[in-house]
Amino acid sequence: xxxxxxxxxxxxxxxxxxxxxxxxxxxxxxxxxxxxxxxxxxxxxxxxxxxxxxxxxxxxxxxxxxxxxxxxxxxxxxxxxxxxxxxxxxxxxxxxxxxxxxxxxxxxxxxxxxxxxxxxxxxxxxxxxxxxxxxxxx
Numbered sequence: 402x403x404x405x406x407x408x409x410x411x412x413x414x415x416x417x418x419x420x421x422x423x424x425x426x427x428x429x430x431x432x433x434x435x436x437x438x439x440x441x442x443x444x445x446x447x448x449x450x451x452x453x454x455x456x457x458x459x460x461x462x463x464x465x466x467x468x469x470x471x472x473x474x475x476x477x478x479x480x481x482x483x484x485x486x487x488x489x490x491x492x493x494x495x496x497x498x499x500x501x502x503x504x505x506x507x508x509x510x511x512x513x514x515x516x517x518x519x520x521x522x523x524x525x526x527x528x529x530x531x532x533x534x535x536x537x538x539x
Contacts, residue, residue, distance in 0.1 A: 414448040414457040414481055416474065422512075422526035423457070423474070423481055429532045432501035438462040439483060440494035457481055462490075469521035472511065481525070489519040497529065506533040 412427040427435065431446065438444025442464035448457060458479040465471065467486025470493050475482050483493070493511075500509045511527040513520040 412446060412448045412459075414460060416455040416457055418455060420526075422528055423472075424528045424530065425460070425481075426530040427532065429501040432497050432529070432532065435460060435462075436494040436497035436501065439490050439497060442487065442490060445480075464490075467521070469517070469519050470524070471521040472524040472527050474525055481527075485519075485521065489521075492519040500529050500531055503531050504533060506531045 412431050413425070415424045416422075417424060435444075435446050438446060438460075439462050442462060444462045445459055446462075447459040456479075457474075460481045460483060461475070463482065463484040465484035465486060467489055470483060470485030470489040473482050473484075474480075483490075485493075496509060496511075500507075508531060509529040511520060511524070511529065513522055513524045513526075515522075
């Protein structure tokens with residue numbers, strides 16, 4: 402199943418070679434579409450290129466054996482791949498929905514550490530930005 406961004410929506414996925422992380426920015430609707438694909442274990446969300454940085458073509462979601470969710474780069478296709486078992490994908494999907502619903506801005510850092518509750522070792526660090534940008538107003 403391919404999940405394409407809406408007409409007025411912009412999905413930006415940029416790889417930072419210096420810090421080794423991927424930065425994802427999208428509208429609330431697009432983050433919710435991505436969350437649905439993550440929960441279902443299938444989907445491809447295409448991105449749009451912008452100025453500067455190393456832009457990726459999109460995010461592909463696949464089912465995996467786990468344990469946990471693995472986030473990796475498929476350099477040959479320029480795609481961020483998210484795969485993992487159903488339980489771990491459900492947690493990630495909930496976190497993506499929460500970021501989409503966060504009305505006060507901010508971002509979500511997804512970085513593996515030993516004992517992480519749902520990210521598998523070897524996952525690429527991912528920053529998911531609030532559709533409202535910046536830091537929370539609290």
